[in-house]
Amino acid sequence: MRILTGVLASSSALLSGVVGSASAACARLAFSRVSYGRAYPSSMPAAACKAAASSSAAADADAGAQKPWLFVGLGNPGRMYKGTRHNVGFEMIDAIAEAERISVSSKQFKAIVGKGLIGDVPVMLAKPQTFMNASGESVGQLVAYFKIPLNQLVVIYDDLDLPFAKLRLLPKGGHGGHNGMRSIIDHLKQSRNFPRLRIGIGRPPEEMGAxxxxxxxxxxxxxxxxxxTFQRGLQAVRIMVREGFNKSATFVNTPQPLEMLNRCKSPHIASKRRVDY
Structure with a gap:
């Protein structure tokens, strides 16, 4: 009887280890690298993944799996808006996706979404399809469903108050007159405590409205x-997920030699009149 008990205990431990390994592999596959719609082949059968996920769901919930970073680029959907200043957030997401080989193609919560890895860190890339002024409808649902900590939600958008092609990374703040950011803050229960990467598009000529x-x-x-600018933004994102927000902010917000030279040449700074756009 003692021998039989030992065999059963050993078998149980072995099975637990196999299920645990399978669960870890499946969790990683959820954020695997893909090359624009074609996932890299996996040796983990679908049935094994499903069984492992089912067996360890409670354990995963208790352990608290690593939450992904969610990078959201703001813009307007549709061909007529492609390449416009209001859509640089979309273009920054596209640059990240291409460099990291993440397919942004699935539709979830009124957004086009992609999941992948930067290094060993899980990330999600999203482009809300609600039109700019209702961006919060999508972002709020993504944050709630995937339980994204707000300090791992990074919103990327255009900014009239920054010189053209300049980046600014901040840990929190207001909407600054940007209607997309206003909508996001509204749908996050007025919380402003989430990072934002602003991309400068410059000020309009005096005769042109915002x-x-x-x-x-x-x-x-x-x-x-x-x-x-997009290459610099890509580097900032990589630093952020691997080494932390503060190091990334230092990288982004420290003026480059060319920026310092341009500041010296500029005789004045354009007035910053608050406008909604």
Whole structure:
């Protein structure tokens, strides 16, 4: 009887270890690298994943699996808005997705969403499809469903009050007249305690209204300059998930030599009149 008990205990421990390993593998597969719609092949059968997930759901809940970072780029859906100033948030998400080989193609909670890894850190990329002024409808649902901590929600959007192609990364703040950010704050129960990566699009000419300006496309030269901005933003995102927000903010917010030179050449700073856009 003593021998039989020992065999049963050993078998139980072995089974527990197998199920645990399978669960970990399946959890990782949920945020696996993909190359625009084609996932890398996995040796984990679907049936095994389903069984492991079912067996260990309670254990995972108690252990508290690592929550992904959620990067949300703001913009307007549709071909007519592609490439406009108001859509640089979408373009930043596209740059991250391409560099990290994350397919942003599934539709969830009024957004196009992609899941993947940056290094070993799970991330989600999202582009709300609600139109700019209702961005919070999508973001609020994504945060609630996936239980994203607010300090791991990063909203990327255009900013009239920043010089063109300049980045600014802050841990929290108001909406600054940006209707997309206003909507997000409203749907997060007025919480402003989430990071935001602002991309400068400059101020409109005096004769042009803010709305007309943000819906205008970029020139060829501006597009080339923005590519450098997106590369810098990509580096900031990588630093953030691997080394923490503070180090990323230092990287982004420390003026570069060219920025310092441009500041010295500029005779004045344009007035910052609050506008909603």
């Amino acid at each position: 709305i007309s300006f943000v819906l205008r496309s970029f020139s060829k030269q501006e597009k080339e300059e923005l590519e450098m």
